[in-house]
Amino acid sequence: MNCAEAKRIIPLTRQGELSEAEQRALEAHLRSCPSCAAEREAFLSQDRRIEQLRAIAPDLPDPEASVRAVLARVRAERLPDRQGPVSTLVDRLIRALEVPGLRYALAVFVTITVSGFVVQQLTILHNVSSLEARLARPDAPGVRMAYAVNPETVERLAHAEEIRTILKRSGEGLETGRFGSARVGTLADLLNAPESRWVLRSLLPRTGGQTIDSLVTELSRNVRFVLTTSKGDAPQ
Amino acid sequence: MDEKADILARARNRETAAFGELVRTYQPFAYRLAVRILLSETEAEDVTQEAFVRVWRNIERYDPSVLFTTWLYRIVTNLCLDTLRARKRQGRWHDRRPSDDDPPSGVDIEAATSTADLVRIIRSIAGDLPETQRLVFTLRDLQDLSIGEVREITGLSEASIKTNLHYARRALRERMETEYGARGKL
Numbered sequence: 001m002n003c004a005e006a007k008r009i010i011p012l013t014r015q016g017e018l019s020e021a022e023q024r025a026l027e028a029h030l031r032s033c034p035s036c037a038a039e040r041e042a043f044l045s046q047d048r049r050i051e052q053l054r055a056i057a058p059d060l061p062d063p064e065a066s067v068r069a070v071l072a073r074v075r076a077e078r079l080p081d082r083q084g085p086v087s088t089l090v091d092r093l094i095r096a097l098e099v100p101g102l103r104y105a106l107a108v109f110v111t112i113t114v115s116g117f118v119v120q121q122l123t124i125l126h127n128v129s130s131l132e133a134r135l136a137r138p139d140a141p142g143v144r145m146a147y148a149v150n151p152e153t154v155e156r157l158a159h160a161e162e163i164r165t166i167l168k169r170s171g172e173g174l175e176t177g178r179f180g181s182a183r184v185g186t187l188a189d190l191l192n193a194p195e196s197r198w199v200l201r202s203l204l205p206r207t208g209g210q211t212i213d214s215l216v217t218e219l220s221r222n223v224r225f226v227l228t229t230s231k232g233d234a235p236q
Numbered sequence: 237m238d239e240k241a242d243i244l245a246r247a248r249n250r251e252t253a254a255f256g257e258l259v260r261t262y263q264p265f266a267y268r269l270a271v272r273i274l275l276s277e278t279e280a281e282d283v284t285q286e287a288f289v290r291v292w293r294n295i296e297r298y299d300p301s302v303l304f305t306t307w308l309y310r311i312v313t314n315l316c317l318d319t320l321r322a323r324k325r326q327g328r329w330h331d332r333r334p335s336d337d338d339p340p341s342g343v344d345i346e347a348a349t350s351t352a353d354l355v356r357i358i359r360s361i362a363g364d365l366p367e368t369q370r371l372v373f374t375l376r377d378l379q380d381l382s383i384g385e386v387r388e389i390t391g392l393s394e395a396s397i398k399t400n401l402h403y404a405r406r407a408l409r410e411r412m413e414t415e416y417g418a419r420g421k422l
Contacts, residue, residue, distance in 0.1 A: 012402065
């Protein structure tokens with residue numbers, strides 16, 4: 001071993017860093033080279049000084065607080081429950097929602113959907129209120145719908161009592177025209193418009209939804225409605 | 237099965253109480269390594285907690301044929317390197333750079349006993365080493381891990397570890413002898 005080869009391994013002073021062959025060759029070289037021997041001794045001395053630093057073992061200021069902090073965090077973790085595939089699927093979905101982009105997209109989607117629903121409901125409420133107000137003023141100007149019905153026919157209907165109530169309370173007040181965002185063109189449209197259902201329900205507060213549905217069917221089949229203007233002219 | 241192996245097995249089975257015991261047993265090792273790499277007690281505490289949260293998340297991936305401490309050290313080391321790189325991006329290699337305004341510590345390496353001494357001395361003699369050299373020096377010379385463990389933790393080859401040790405120790409020798417004298421008074 002020459003000096004260049006020795007200098008390459010001289011700093012490797014600690015056990016296990018040199019092979020037995022390297023160790024033997026280095027020792028042989030050091031016996032014949034005082035300069036390399038001095039350098040080796042300097043590195044051995046350096047290692048002894050570093051050993052002093054090695055002996056300093058920093059300790060956590062409050063180990064128990066640290067344990068508690070870790071446990072609080074792991075308890076808050078959503079980890080897969082290894083009970084079955086359904087749980088794993090749910091966990092995967094939850095994990096997927098932890099991706100910020102997906103989370104924001106979902107938040108935007110939910111906001112738009114909820115806002116749309118709220119706006120729709122408010123619009124219906126507004127339309128129902130104005131319709132009810134107009135129903136309360138039967139002589140108000142505008143296009144109106146008059147009904148023509150044979151009282152005997154009504155008596156044969158399954159919902160005779162409810163239909164009598166409707167006819168009595170609505171008079172000639174059912175107004176055709178624009179209901180909400182839909183143009184009402186036919187009797188079926190009028191009766192099936194959400195506002196009509198609300199009106200029917202307000203007229204028959206103790207009547208269930210299914211009864212209202214069958215009522216609408218009976219009204220459509222057995223009560224003739226005639227569109228009139230406020231002046232009494234039938235529309236073309 | 238010894239007690240540690242039993243705790244580890246129960247923690248792998250997601251028993252929180254056993255995991256708490258695992259943290260209690262091994263957090264001193266994680267914290268010491270983190271302090272020695274980061275030279276910051278506050279950041280080391282954060283990294284230690286984060287390391288155990290990651291252990292909990294990935295404990296089923298732990299291979300029992302590897303020492304648990306080696307696996308833990310790998311996690312701690314990676315978190316520390318992330319922290320050091322974040323510091324570097326922010327323009328600071330150390331938690332706090334030593335300044336000319338700092339009073340001299342007056343501590344010999346041989347007389348150093350506290351964590352503050354350790355941090356001050358390591359920062360002074362090894363703070364400016366390239367990242368890999370400092371990491372290998374820390375794992376091997378301060379944490380007293382074998383070359384094999386250093387290889388497992390860093391993924392470096394044995395030859396690369398020895399080369400980095402060679403350069404790190406030469407650089408340290410220069411700093412210790414030229415800047416602070418042969419006795420290394422810091």
